[in-house]
Amino acid sequence: MNQKTLVIGASLKENRYSNRAIKKLKATNIDVVAIGLKKGTVANVSIDTEKKMYENVHTVTLYLNPKRQEEYYNYIISLKPNRVIFNPGTENMEFLKLLKENNIKSEIACTLVLLATNQY
Structure with missing residues (x-):
């Protein structure tokens, strides 16, 4: 099952965890879309700088x-x-509450660890 993922805070810098996550998601055959401060490409994923209405995220x-x-x-x-x-570092109780009110699951976790341990 492909779990199309939107990475928000995507970076072109290879030492950033968002950059590593994009690469790992792609290596796991997960569709990836990304938003960051600078346009560019990571692992053939275009980083957008504006909020697009991606489908099936x-x-x-x-x-x-x-x-x-x-x-x-x-x-x-x-x-x-x-x-x-x-x-x-992104934990946010206010946003967690809003997500819950909108019936969207949330978890405080590391995408890279979830992928590495087959829990994604």
């Missing part, structure tokens, strides 16, 4: 600090993903 994985997430609340909820993953 199963998972949103966050690489943004809680303050930067605020502008994405309504956008992410409008995509109606099955779940949102809060990677280390």
Whole structure:
């Protein structure tokens, strides 16, 4: 089952966890779309700089600090993903509550660890 994933906070810098996550998701044959501050490509995935209405997004994985997430609340909820993953450093109780109110699952976890342990 392909769990199309939107990476928010995508980086072109190879040492960033969002960059590694895109590569690992692609290596696991998961469709990936990404939003970041700079346009570019990572593992043949185009990084967009604007919020697009992607279809059939199963998972949103966050690489943004809680303050930067605020502008994405309504956008992410409008995509109606099955779940949102809060990677280390992105934990946000306010957004977790909003997701729950909108019947969207959330988990505080590391995308890379979930992939490495076949729990994604």
